[in-house]
Amino acid sequence: MxxxxxxxGKPGSVTPSTxxxxxxxxxxxxxxxxxxxxxxxxxxxxxxxxxxxKELSNG
Numbered sequence: 001m002x003x004x005x006x007x008x009g010k011p012g013s014v015t016p017s018t019x020x021x022x023x024x025x026x027x028x029x030x031x032x033x034x035x036x037x038x039x040x041x042x043x044x045x046x047x048x049x050x051x052x053x054k055e056l057s058n059g
Contacts, residue, residue: 014048014049015044015048015049015052017042017048018049020041021042024038
């Protein structure tokens with residue numbers, strides 16, 4: 001059984017948005033179009049990962 005983190009996603013998710021997106025996509029039984037909320041989470045996750053990468057590469 002996979003544990004769900006406090007932020008709502010799988011443990012080890014890169015960002016909170018990625019965790020939430022993973023949680024939402026894990027519930028889908030068949031392929032489907034992303035909802036507007038999922039698209040926004042994907043965009044937010046991208047921005048958070050870019051900021052984290054920049055932070056790590058500067059350090």
